[in-house]
Amino acid sequence: xxxxxxxxxxxxxxxxxxxxxxxxxxxxxxxxxxxxxxxxxxxxxxxxxxxxxxxxxxxxxxxxxxxxxxxxxxxxxxxxxxxxxxxxxxxxxxxxxxxxxxxxxxxxxxxxxxxxxxxxxxxxxxxxxxxxxxxxxxxxxxxxxxxxxxxxxxxxxxxxxxxxxxxxxxxxxxxxxxxxxxxxxxxxxxxxxxxxxxxxxxxxxxxxxxxxxxxxxxxxxxxxxxxxxxxxxxxxxxxxxxxxxxxxxxxxxxxxxxxxxxxxxxxxxxxxxxxxxxxxxxxxxxxxxxxxxxxxxxxxxxxxxxxxxxxxxxxxxxxxxxxxxxxxxxxxxxxxxxxxxxxxxxxxxxxxxxxxxxxxxxxxxxxxxxxxxxxxxxxxxxxxxxxxxxxxxxxxxxxxxxxxxxxxxxxxxxxxxxxxxxxxxxxxxxxxxxxxxxxxxxxxxxxxxxxxxxxxxxxxxxxxxxxxxxxxxxxxxxxxxxxxxxxxxxxxxxxxxxxxxxxxxxxxxxxxxxxxxxxxxxxxxxxxxxxxxxxxxxxxxxxxxxxxxxxxxxxxxxxxxxx
RNA sequence: CGGGGCGUAGCGCAGCCUGGUAGCGCACUUGCUUCGGGAGCAAGGGGUCGUUGGUUCAAAUCCAAUCGCCCCGACCA
Numbered sequence: 001x002x003x004x005x006x007x008x009x010x011x012x013x014x015x016x017x018x019x020x021x022x023x024x025x026x027x028x029x030x031x032x033x034x035x036x037x038x039x040x041x042x043x044x045x046x047x048x049x050x051x052x053x054x055x056x057x058x059x060x061x062x063x064x065x066x067x068x069x070x071x072x073x074x075x076x077x078x079x080x081x082x083x084x085x086x087x088x089x090x091x092x093x094x095x096x097x098x099x100x101x102x103x104x105x106x107x108x109x110x111x112x113x114x115x116x117x118x119x120x121x122x123x124x125x126x127x128x129x130x131x132x133x134x135x136x137x138x139x140x141x142x143x144x145x146x147x148x149x150x151x152x153x154x155x156x157x158x159x160x161x162x163x164x165x166x167x168x169x170x171x172x173x174x175x176x177x178x179x180x181x182x183x184x185x186x187x188x189x190x191x192x193x194x195x196x197x198x199x200x201x202x203x204x205x206x207x208x209x210x211x212x213x214x215x216x217x218x219x220x221x222x223x224x225x226x227x228x229x230x231x232x233x234x235x236x237x238x239x240x241x242x243x244x245x246x247x248x249x250x251x252x253x254x255x256x257x258x259x260x261x262x263x264x265x266x267x268x269x270x271x272x273x274x275x276x277x278x279x280x281x282x283x284x285x286x287x288x289x290x291x292x293x294x295x296x297x298x299x300x301x302x303x304x305x306x307x308x309x310x311x312x313x314x315x316x317x318x319x320x321x322x323x324x325x326x327x328x329x330x331x332x333x334x335x336x337x338x339x340x341x342x343x344x345x346x347x348x349x350x351x352x353x354x355x356x357x358x359x360x361x362x363x364x365x366x367x368x369x370x371x372x373x374x375x376x377x378x379x380x381x382x383x384x385x386x387x388x389x390x391x392x393x394x395x396x397x398x399x400x401x402x403x404x405x406x407x408x409x410x411x412x413x414x415x416x417x418x419x420x421x422x423x424x425x426x427x428x429x430x431x432x433x434x435x436x437x438x439x440x441x442x443x444x445x446x447x448x449x450x451x452x453x454x455x456x457x458x459x460x461x462x463x464x465x466x467x468x469x470x471x472x473x474x475x476x477x478x479x480x481x482x483x484x485x486x487x488x489x490x491x492x493x494x495x496x497x498x499x500x501x502x503x504x505x506x507x508x509x510x511x512x513x514x515x516x517x518x519x520x521x522x523x524x525x526x527x528x529x530x531x532x533x534x535x536x537x538x539x540x541x542x543x544x545x546x547x548x549x550x551x552x553x554x555x556x557x558x559x560x561x562x563x
Numbered sequence: 564c565g566g567g568g569c570g571u572a573g574c575g576c577a578g579c580c581u582g583g584u585a586g587c588g589c590a591c592u593u594g595c596u597u598c599g600g601g602a603g604c605a606a607g608g609g610g611u612c613g614u615u616g617g618u619u620c621a622a623a624u625c626c627a628a629u630c631g632c633c634c635c636g637a638c639c640a
Binding site: 009011012013014015016017018019034036037085088089090091092093108109111140142143144146151218404432470471473474502503504505506507508509510512521523524525 | 564569573574575576589590597598599600601602631632633634635636637638639640
């Protein structure tokens with residue numbers, strides 16, 4: 001492609017709204033433009049990247065027997081009412097009415113439509129298993145779109161669904177998808193972890209997420225390098241290192257004006273790990289006391305899995321339930337339901353005495369108070385791995401894909417059933433699998449860039465070669481460039497030909513910004529010796545070759561030449 | 564939905580505090596020079612200062628409302 005015939009609006013300066021690296025570079029390199037919060041236009045270069053990623057996704061899904069279909073974006077409300085999600089999902093679903101005032105919504109995902117289709121078209125065990133997928137626009141009225149294309153209100157998603165006779169079949173389909181996803185992300189050049197995740201409101205019996213490490217990510221995972229344990233922190237177990245517990249016996253101590261853990265520790269000259277943080281919460285069943293070690297943080301999601309929804313108690317509620325202010329409450333003598341973090345099973349601690357200005361020392365959980373045990377603390381780097389006790393690492397990640405074992409939730413609701421060999425009616429067992437092409441693109445940029453710009457993995461680069469004649473007013477250079485351009489195209493190498501009449505500096509800066517894998521420079525410097533230059537964007541490696549060999553050498557340097 | 568910030572030319576910004584009718588850099592157009600890492604000179608084009616209302620002789624500037632965008636948090640099927 002000739003630059004002069006393309007829309008590649010590069011920017012010299014960072015756009016003011018862009019914060020994340022990938023967002024800045026995608027805008028500066030002319031891949032995308034923002035239309036409104038969380039709504040983006042993909043420009044030609046951005047579109048090519050998406051096409052590359054989608055092609056890889058299609059290949060890998062077809063390889064495991066996936067069949068591509070296209071489902072509507074516009075759905076009748078009844079479908080979602082039948083599965084209960086019409087009511088369960090809140091403001092995040094775009095809802096509208098048609099001219100006949102019928103309720104409709106825009107699809108956030110397509111389990112309902114798949115189950116509807118299956119209910120009509122699948123009748124016999126002979127029809128199963130099936131794998132159906134689409135690459136389709138999804139709409140979600142996100143509370144807070146952010147980080148460029150990482151969290152948007154309208155986005156492309158590859159979603160696939162497996163239909164099986166039973167759990168055994170689902171396991172097999174699930175495993176195939178897991179492998180396909182790994183191949184997709186590897187081919188796209190991403191570093192990633194596969195982690196256990198919370199099925200959440202998808203409802204289901206098992207789930208994994210595919211996480212690409214990046215500062216721009218919204219999630220955190222805990223990972224063990226030794227045994228490979230990997231889980232979303234919402235789920236991750238961890239064994240915080242135990243402090244050395246003092247031999248103190250149970251006694252009440254005055255702690256005037258010391259309310260926070262820090263103040264109490266400063267006063268008593270102890271470390272926070274020797275205290276218990278007591279939090280009064282209010283659930284739909286009433287007050288609840290949650291306990292974590294003083295140096296740990298409560299993980300609200302973990303707690304809500306065992307205790308349901310809750311909110312922090314107000315000050316007057318704390319006073320009326322425990323008889324003391326928030327800085328002095330504790331589990332000893334409290335008559336409230338209590339959940340204590342697993343890490344508190346051993347040790348002796350300082351806790352609030354439920355008496356303003358006093359704490360208790362030498363409190364032994366299980367002896368001096370009773371509680372229900374649960375893992376409710378936030379895993380941190382340095383904690384012990386729950387499987388092998390090696391050191392866990394917590395890192396920020398971008399969720400690029402997820403897979404769920406749905407089971408029969410949707411098939412039961414929408415009567416997607418089949419007859420087995422015995423002629424008995426059985427619900428179809430479903431799986432659901434999503435992957436976000438835009439997130440893959442953004443994660444690739446997050447993971448592969450430098451001060452100057454993007455460094456595309458060859459597999460998803462919008463073009464492979466950046467052909468750059470330094471001065472297009474030099475007839476000899478142009479003649480050579482045109483010839484090499486033709487040759488490269490003949491070799492089926494995707495080439496962006498910067499035929500603009502711009503100063504060299506401008507063209508070089510743009511080349512670095514766009515980050516195509518190979519730059520082929522035609523300039524007087526090398527031309528004096530009858531050579532042209534090839535430069536590898538990733539390594540900075542440079543070599544000179546005769547013009548006649550340029551196209552062939554360029555192709556050879558690309559480890560993933562375009563087909 | 565809570566907290567914070569910002570809306571002035573295509574992009575990045577100044578001007579606002581202390582009202583007097585808009586400016587800088589880049590980009591764009593034309594000409595000349597220049598040509599291997601974001602050129603120089605000269606001449607130009609482009610803005611209802613987010614919107615609405617109020618105060619005032621006079622509002623980008625002060626007041627109010629409203630809309631939009633960004634960041635932190637909550638939420639995230």
